[in-house]
Amino acid sequence: MRLTAEKCRAEQARQLDLSxxxxxxxxxxxxxxxxxxxxxxxxxxxxYEADATAPLSQExxxxxxxxxxxxxGEQGTHAD
Known part of the structure; x- marks a missing residue:
């Protein structure tokens, strides 16, 4: 599971408070x-989050x- 920036910032603040x-x-x-x-x-x-939300190029x-x-199209041609 990937950590979110929000979670990391919250933990950073908690640790700063403890420090x-x-x-x-x-x-x-x-x-x-x-x-x-x-x-x-x-x-x-x-x-990572910035890259993940980047739109795809037209191509x-x-x-x-x-x-x-x-x-x-392949879903309709398979006979199970």
Missing amino acids: LSDPLLNRRRIAATAAEAWGKEALRAEE DTEIAQEFAEEAK
């Missing part, structure tokens, strides 16, 4: 490191339509 409020220094350092990692993961997720759209039409 400021935890009573133990070691856990604050770990939380700060985790917040940084979640921020990087959020950037990757944003890039790719035509090719996809051809495949869909062929598949639709």
Whole structure:
């Protein structure tokens, strides 16, 4: 399952809060490191989400339509 940028940002905020409020220094350092990692993961997720929503080129759209039409035509010819 791929993480969403929204989930990553929420976890980053939670870890940042822990890095400021935890009573133990070691856990604050770990939380700060985790917040940084979640921020990087959020950037990757944003890039992925931006690519996933990019529209197909006209040529790719035509090719996809051809495949869909062929598949639709083959459905009617198969005798099970």
